[in-house]
Amino acid sequence: MLADIFLNLGLEPGTLVFCLLVVFAGAYLKGYTGFGASMFWVTSLSLVLPPLEVVPMVLIFEVVTSIVMLPQIWKDIRWNSILALLIGTWIATPIGIYGLANLPADPIRIGLAIIVFIAAILILRGFALKREPGQMATAGVGLMAGVLNGSMGIVGPPVILFYFSSPVGIVAGRASIVAFFIGTDTVGSAMFASQGLIGETVLLRTAFFLLALVAGVVLGNHGFLRTNVETFKRTALFVLMALSTALAIRAVN
Numbered sequence: 465m466l467a468d469i470f471l472n473l474g475l476e477p478g479t480l481v482f483c484l485l486v487v488f489a490g491a492y493l494k495g496y497t498g499f500g501a502s503m504f505w506v507t508s509l510s511l512v513l514p515p516l517e518v519v520p521m522v523l524i525f526e527v528v529t530s531i532v533m534l535p536q537i538w539k540d541i542r543w544n545s546i547l548a549l550l551i552g553t554w555i556a557t558p559i560g561i562y563g564l565a566n567l568p569a570d571p572i573r574i575g576l577a578i579i580v581f582i583a584a585i586l587i588l589r590g591f592a593l594k595r596e597p598g599q600m601a602t603a604g605v606g607l608m609a610g611v612l613n614g615s616m617g618i619v620g621p622p623v624i625l626f627y628f629s630s631p632v633g634i635v636a637g638r639a640s641i642v643a644f645f646i647g648t649d650t651v652g653s654a655m656f657a658s659q660g661l662i663g664e665t666v667l668l669r670t671a672f673f674l675l676a677l678v679a680g681v682v683l684g685n686h687g688f689l690r691t692n693v694e695t696f697k698r699t700a701l702f703v704l705m706a707l708s709t710a711l712a713i714r715a716v717n
Contacts, residue, residue, distance in 0.1 A: 495684020498638040537639035552606020560614020577712035
């Protein structure tokens, strides 16, 4: 029976071990920072699997890891700002899709990477909003996230920078980022399922990687709880800078 399971996964032993390590590492990153796992998973897993199989699986990974984290972060989530962000994102995603169909993607990726990198440096150097933005301004950030989501499949950077520069604090910001991704990734998973892109193989592989997902996100969250706020903030911003650099390199190549 075990041999049948491995056969149905459709992966060579070496590929399977590589995927397990990547899934665990991405889950740890998600548990610690609250973000960055999707880009890490997509970039790494696409080396050995077709993107059409990777993307829906990564969406499910994000939903699963976020749900695992939810009981721990629930009390710190800023629900009002998340609702405004999600509304803006859902409204603007079709605009981004239109841009994807009519504009060159690489210059947009490079521009996003530069903006994110500079914004992360500014926050590292002490830039912060003096008060929490209102609903209209927050929805505006959601609109930017929606445009990026539709045009490049990248929704996180505006929301991450929004919370990290906000006076709500790192704990509430991290919790809210995770909750925001539940909203976007659940909708994304449903859209992929409606197009028949989440088949038996994707579900079977997701189930097989479940233990690595849960172990990684639990250990990552434990690491966050043991670190101090400033160390976490610096680490998370360096991760964001690294991801923006990777995005720029991908666009150039």
